[in-house]
Amino acid sequence: MKKRLLAALLSAAMVVTMFAGCGTPGSKKSDDSSETEGTGKKRVTYTLREDIPSADPQNSNSISSASANIHMLACLTRNVEGEVRGDAAESWKVSDDGLVYTFHLRDGLKWSDGVDVTADDFVYGMQRLMDPAEACDYAFIGYILKNGAAVNNGEVSVEELGVKALDDKTVEITLEHPAVYFESMASMCALGPARRDLVEKYGKEYAADPEKAAYNGPFTMTEWKHGDQLVMTKNPDYWDADSVKLDEICIKTVADAKTAVAMWENGEVDITIVPTEMTEQYADDSEFYFTGADDYIMLNQSEGKPLANKNLRFALNYAINRSEYNTLVNNDVYEPAQRLVLPNVTAADSTYGERYPYEPFPLENDDAKAKEYLAAAMSELGVSNAADIKLELLTTDTEGAKKQAEVLQEQFQKNLGITVEIKQVTYKQRLEMEQTKEYDMVVTGWVPDYSDAYSYLELWISDGQYNHSGYNNPRYDELLEASQFETDAAKRQDMLFEAEQIFLGEDSALVPLQLRREQYLVNPKLENFNVYFVGYDFNLVYADLAE
Incomplete structure (x- = not known):
């Protein structure tokens, strides 16, 4: 198994374990463990101990929500293990004083319901984040935007926020101060696009269920049985769909970690955390990384x-x-x-x-x-x-x-x-x-x-x-x-x-x-499973399952 891990959190002396194959636990996994039964689709299932609190990009205030949203949302940029790539934005330029970022969107971007993605969607998403009427808990992240704090404190209108659409394909963002890390911040779902019509239709229920949102990322949400499982399906309209190899990602809520390990043993899940009391038992069959x-x-x-x-x-x-x-x-x-x-x-x-x-x-x-x-x-x-x-x-x-x-x-x-x-x-x-x-x-x-x-x-x-x-x-x-x-x-x-x-x-x-x-048990067939210590736990967008 080939898997890239970025886990150098403390010093180079701290070695992250990587493995080429699983031992006994992996050998118990059935051939159907990575496929939806009877369909032949490539599905990866991972476990969380609690259901994700929210799939609303502007109201996601947990790492589990952020990790889910990077699969369903195409923000202006995408952070892949510290490398900032263009996502919805094909290119961008920064003013000499480091205050103004001009992002140029790709041609042909679509929401999952067929509606065109426009610069206004990004402007609205950021305005929504900072609008005091929305009371978004993660609004502090937008204080870097010009007038961000003033907007969020109700001192000026959301229209005075430092973000605007120059045309349907150009987003101009003005900052309060230079920030060399803003290109990475532009990958955060909180600063991502939102559909005004759907927010106005569903209000606080926006993104609470698959049909109450639209998606412009690599995957779309197709099922959410709250407290049980959330299923994301490959989005054929994503601009880079050809690079997405998985058909489905399933997030299973399994409160008991030992139960999740047993499910991994039985081939029911592909990725799960080993509870620390079982560390030695799985030391040779798992991967460790600092989150x-x-x-x-x-x-x-x-x-x-x-x-x-x-x-x-x-x-x-x-x-x-x-x-x-x-x-x-x-x-x-x-x-x-x-x-x-x-x-x-x-x-x-x-x-x-x-x-x-x-x-x-x-x-x-x-x-x-x-x-x-x-x-x-x-x-x-x-x-x-x-x-x-x-x-x-x-x-x-x-x-x-x-x-x-x-x-x-x-x-x-x-x-x-x-x-x-x-x-x-x-x-x-x-x-x-x-x-x-x-x-x-x-x-x-x-x-x-x-x-x-x-x-x-x-x-x-x-x-x-x-x-x-x-x-x-x-x-x-x-x-x-x-x-x-x-x-x-x-x-x-x-x-x-x-x-x-x-x-x-x-x-x-x-x-x-x-x-x-964390100590993870991972399906030995899983390739290109990326982890990083900024913004998300792990990334399955470009993962694949070996034949």
């Missing part, structure tokens, strides 16, 4: 919440044993994290981690410091008994999430003596509760939208659309804003690193947990 996800405990610092107290936040960071957590929860498959920004994103002249090594918190708990900070917090909160500090830990309702939460609960209660209660909800509910700040602590994470430290740091701007923690530091905001206008690459990165130091070293604004590394 780019940086997991952490987000802390609600809103006024009136216990974690608005900085000393309590520091107590949590020193009380946790990240090494033990990784062993108990992930069987040492993941990498313990001590910072926010992923080390492998691009810096001015190297990787960010090489340029700015940083370990603000220890891998193992420091009980003396933890109790020192806790004593200060108790004094400030007017609490005499640590157990009277009660924090709710929000997480999803999978078995893996439950195990994660129980380890954290045990560490915090043992090392600090505080009371931690676990609240488990569905993935969709968790996202909604994050947005409305109905939590104290929540296990969550982030995958970068582009290879730059700013992709992590912009989340926490005080008035940022995606700041669900209530974090607010004027100096942090100043550095993030100044970095966007600094033309010296090295000075800009210095600003971003200073911001990260403020966020963690001065404010202890979240609890870093882990850099996620």
